[in-house]
Amino acid sequence: MSNWTHPTIGENVVRVRPTATVSDWLLSVAEVLPLPHRAVPPYTLGEAVAELGEYAQAVDASDWNSRFARNNRHSLRTEIQAQSEAIGRRLGALVAPLLDDLRDDANQEAVVAAATKFGEVWHSEIAVTDAFRDLCAAAKVFGMTSRALRRLSAIIASQVGPAAHSTFSLLSHAADALVNTEEDLARWRDAPIAEPLTEEHRLEMAKDSLVAAPVGRVVVWTVFYRALLSGMREVIGPMTFLRADWALPNAFELELHDFPERAELRGIREKVSWLEDLNVEALKPENRLTLVRIDLGERQVAGAEEEARRRIEAVISVAVEAGGVSWQSAGAATVLLDGKVRSSSLGLTVRNVPVLEDDTYGMGGTAEILSSVADQFGDALAKGPMPERLIEALTSLREARMTDHRDVLFYGARRVTPRIATALEDHAIELFASVLRVPAADLAAALQRREALSQADRRTVGQLMAPFNEAWSRERYEGRDELERRISKYSRGGVRLVSVAKAVALQDEIRALPMSKLQRADLEDALAICTDPDRERQLLGEMWRETELLRSRHRRVRNAVNHGLPLHETTLSSIRNYAADTSRTALNIALTWFKNGDPGAALLQREEKAWTDQMDRIGRGMSWAEESAQTGEES
Template sequence: MARVRPTATVSDWLLSVAEVLPLPHRAVPPYTLGEAVAELGDYAQVVDASEWNRDRPTRKNRRSLQIEIQAQSGAIGGRLGALVAHLLDDLRDDANQEAVVTATTKFGEVWHSDIAVTDAFGDLSAAAKMGTTSAALRRLAAIVTSQVGPSARGPFSVLTYAADALVNTEDQLASESVGPLPGPLTEERRFEMAREILVAPPVGQVVVWTVYSRALLWGMREVIGPMTFLRADWALPNAFEHKWHDFPEREELRELRENVHWLDDLHSEALEQGNRLTLVRVDLGERQVAGAADEARRRIEAIVSIAVEAGGVSWQNAGATAVLLDGKARISSGGITVRQTRTADDDSYGIGGTGKILSTVADEFADVLAKGPMPEQLVEALTSLREARMTDHRDVSFYGARRVTPRVATALEDHAMELFASALKVPASELATALQRREALRQADGRIAAQLMAPLDEVWSRGPNAGRDQLERKISSYSRDGIRLVSVAKAVALQDEIRALPMSELKRADFEDALAICTLPDRERQLLDETWRETGLLRARHRRVRNAVNHGLPLNEVTLNSIRNYAESTSKIALDIALTWFKNGESGAALIQREEKAWTERIDRISSGLSCVDEDARNNEES
């Protein structure tokens, strides 16, 4: 869901666009046609000319990228498609390496142009007016996200501001703008305001201030190019309390204090004995505000890495950031986190969860472990996956464990998958296909459940409704692990009662689409075909990412992050298969065949004309 909460009486299509336009919380930027073309261009620029048409792996990689570009082309709307059609024609014949570089560069310029953003936003709005599912609208919204780039990310995203323009009241919009709104707030005017926000992100002189803990300078102030490092226990007292020592950044800090409230907290923490805090100012020059904080941290971490490599200690990001545009605070984080390591009592939930999981492990594996230890390959794979999970883990959040980058996590997962295939004695390609089968089914079932529950979710935005709460309890429940379980049969049986609930047209479209999938075998087959194609693209892109990581090829952050969910999900499935092999002693080939059987049995059921609701009824009769 978007951050936007509708506060004005507006049309359903405006509400639909506002709901799907902003990136959901913690979502990674989408991989679209723009990223696929850019990936091809980056690859063409680094491959040796002698290998472009002769080297077999290079030709295979080019073929994979051409398939990706063709598939992603099908996701763009009609207006944008007409604009870039001739540019895509120039990319189809990729035998000429220099021509590929030229064509991809030109495509990138057009892709991020104002006219392309306007066309993509028009495609999204036109689809919303016609009425469709949230999945279809989010595919079109992803195009806009790709085009505006870093401006799409963060709490002050242009996507969020554009969504506000579509649904907020006139008073709210007037309070956020400079002066009164021009003209009446018609649908056309709302659309134009949103478009102007998307094509005109703020640009100016950008400076980023951020804080690191466990960070001590040799002196009080250190300047390294555009970066200035200041000891917080020296700089802040001199800026806020007395004038013993002057320094160039002093007045900027004093002015910044009025709007950046974490500076006072930092001032107090800096004077606490034992805290080692360093303020860092990074002058990024003339640029957009969007993405400035990430860019500043990237530059700082590169410098700190030199010190760590030479024997120093890693600094820890304290979570406090302020971004200035032309000398004025534009973005500020909520607070500062100084102490990364907490006591055991602070995380009783996590520690208790560990104990519970170990109890389950004891029940599952006590007998087989009594006969002998785990094979070395399985032990190595487990430790590799444990390290890979440190991109975002309780050990990182609560106990100061070293955070692993997505690039390193991908390499570790790749290593673990090779070990799993070796232990199971199956070809790596067969294991990858089995994992794709399971993932495609998981995504299909997840979409069905989410769309069936769409009219019952996000109650906070519509107020209490006793009937809605009662239906939700009838249709869904939660496992002991907190996973929501949705009964397809009950949702279909109660469809008329659900339809009677107040809901947006977008949620209604999602619900009706899910009902069709559950009751019409042909529609369910379409969904399975769709998830199989999508996971196939992810699998091929995952392979390209692994090759880039292992061979030092260019790898865009968006491309890398776009495969992280797939990489993590399939590695978990592979671990589950490997642990089953270890516990039960079944052959790896038999376990892989079981994964294939789950897919073929579902396809056979659909081919026989049985819907998933029919299947549930038959299973109930047999039991």
């Protein structure tokens, strides 16, 4: 039997090939310092303390001493203790007083402050230097294993953050400084190197590399395909979307139209090779390409491309969740630092999908929704990005909609099962509650109130319009279409809006339409609901009881999904509409919070007020039709 095994996928070992004669311990440091290929970010003491601080910030003060919170805090204290034992002597001495401030976690605000202070020190130059010295000291110990050294190098990766993961990471630069020749280092640094190059010089250069993350004004350019705009240029906060077949010819050749980003495109043209490919591909009629520029402001270059995509995808997720089709990344991106190209991908990837590639209806719908997003959220996004938990909730809902979404039906996207969709929606609801800083139970109750009102609205309006449905199957009636237009219209999104006041005022004309007995019964029932407050109260009571059952069943389904309990497909299917509708309402509440900054509790009170206002109006004896006539609102 063989006495060796293949390494597991994802555990690629970094091998340093030295180009200079250096000490064995320097080779050891250089070998373990860079993260392995495709390695996940390490979890160290810094992450454990940050997790405690974020938890303290997210939990409501009234729940801080609940049994669940105490158990979670105990788990985090145990984690912090274990991780603190893994750090070296120098770094340990530096952070020990800060850890003392975290031991007593009874004061929630004090925990947040202590964790914030710890994070500042953890990522500071002095802490990174101490961690590097700890790694070097350990590497000099005879018999030290790579596993022990990698635990110490993981701490440095945690401290430098995203800069540890980029293609040319700070950790790789530091490793090069330890083992490369003077000539190679001089060429890389574009500066002379002191000769002879001593170990002290190498260590100093390596240390300088670890704390030298470039900071400045960062801008990212990237490209999406299957992406249309309603115009040629759309601005949403710090993001600018440009139709590639318009922007590039005007920037490079035609010069018929000026736009604010034209000079920057011209300036980076020579150093961004994929712009030429994009200029060619954009003019092909089968391609729908959009160029996106996002200004990330003052920050590190490291992680800029990932952050840009995350923010852009969050905005696109709003459109996809509302029914639009997903944009696809063309794999091209360029990062600018203070106006100069810092990094750039080599090529452009446009995958032509044969099925409905020219689906201008779906892509056009996305463009309209995106334009609406620009109108509603441009100002909010200009002030700052969406919170991480809101973005995660958006991403979860976007994935949950992939049960029968247009992306699935026409573009080959992976279909999500109803069970997974339910779990994702449940996760999103918890995230929305966290973002809004309200108890999840309070949010669920407010969503139930809104759903009861919505179901009453949909049922009544559907019955009012029953005589107009499937009119093609009945005899021709002069004026039917005109009558329908007088009481209803369609929104830009294709939703039919009905004026209850106009329908009641024209009830005799509607009754004259040819219809089945069932449609007539539906019509008369709807007219009674709209004109008789007692009948409307009865309907709301019915809808409340129905949604109460749905909410309880939904809770059972979520428990079954999360804990692997028996769950019949019929039971699961019966709550899918309720789960989708309530999660969509929760998203609207959260987006309103992001847009206007209203407290989450106030937004829930607004949802409750919609119910109490309707019941108060009914109690005053005012009918639905009378209110509709006063306000002019459509359902």
